[in-house]
Amino acid sequence: MAREKDDRRVKYTKMIIKQTLIGLLRQKPVDKITVKEICDLADLNRSTFYAHFKDPRDLLRQIEEELMGELNTHLVKLTFVGDENETFQLMKTIFEYVVDNADLCRALMGEYGDISFQKEIMMLIQEQKMEEWMHHERFDPELVEYFTLFSVNGSIGVIQKWLQSGMKKSASEMADLIMKLTYQGLSNCINENISSVKARKNVENVKKLSKSIEC
Amino acid sequence: MAREKDDRRVKYTKMIIKQTLIGLLRQKPVDKITVKEICDLADLNRSTFYAHFKDPRDLLRQIEEELMGELNTHLVKLTFVGDENETFQLMKTIFEYVVDNADLCRALMGEYGDISFQKEIMMLIQEQKMEEWMHHERFDPELVEYFTLFSVNGSIGVIQKWLQSGMKKSASEMADLIMKLTYQGLSNCINENISSVKARKNVENVKKLSKSIEC
């Protein structure tokens, strides 16, 4: 029953190696990071690295899988009632997790992070949502795919900025912002923030109508 | 007056090196591409590569600058009348250029392309647009930045998909799609495409109201 992980030494080694990579990912992409570099910084022998990981990419993949697993344990706690706030709750939960793991997320989402992994996560959310939409009405599948990509990639950009600038907005605010950007678009979203009372009124009318045609 | 470029040999060498890199960028990121690999494929001596480029990244940067320059020559031809269709025309012109240079663009925008370069181009367009908006009304600068990032990153995702799937939509259609996604958002955009007459009517009402509050 005694698996590899039970050994304190292994736990420390893996931890320090992962931490070192995370640190290096702020300066350069994975492919520019050498095994020697990691080991020098982590004060480990190179053969120790090879005992646990194939190469820096493999190491990164393991870190990502770990994060994905943890995130899942948070998500499965959610009660899905088919509510229209479902997507909002899903996003909020994710953002809360990101806040609690800011260092790691900054590395993975940052300039030298793993884009394919970023998309993988966001796609999980959107694809689910999109399938719902597809069943409700007869949309052009090609268009739906474009919508999804736009939303996913756009969201990643917003999240990156949020992480870089110190996460001043709360998880709720971020979930709200992204949903507004995705579903209401830029025009309505901006108009909500101008001081003119007249504009505010009009926006409210638009909102009511929008609701009446929502799927 | 005889610059480096006038020599046929230099022209050929640079051309074949660039072409080879473009080809390799379909399989792997720049940082995984070695000088030796390029030279073997291009059938050149390694020292010839070093005579013109510092390393594969430098080569890629030069390719990008070249593209940027060419694109600019197309863009300066546009007449800017301050029209509301200005952004559309700008985008259409860019998409037309992309269609004419599909191979190169596919490499630079693809899975292993240069993300920072992609953003650089799209930011040029959006930042200009956003500054206009900022002068019109007193928007929260932070929000405007988020909008810009969402739009830029979203657009890149859409363009990537478009390039990968054979560019079946025309340049006009793409410009239209991206503007709709950016300014009207997903809800309105999708509702435009459902067959229900009732929904179509409602959308029209929303549109009218939206127009009345447009900046």
Add this chain to the structure above:
DNA sequence: TAAACAATCAACAACGTGTTGCAAAATCAT
């Protein structure tokens, strides 16, 4: 044609890689 220039070639030290066998140290189970 001659001078200028570009590409080739071979050789170089330097560095990272991935693997090895053995010794030293830490940990685990009894």
Add this chain to the structure above:
DNA sequence: ATGATTTTGCAACACGTTGTTGATTGTTTA
């Protein structure tokens, strides 16, 4: 606590890529 087990450290290895060099061959253009 002690012995068995496991992990890490160490040194050495062949191998491949790097960036640079100087001498040579070939091409261009003035």
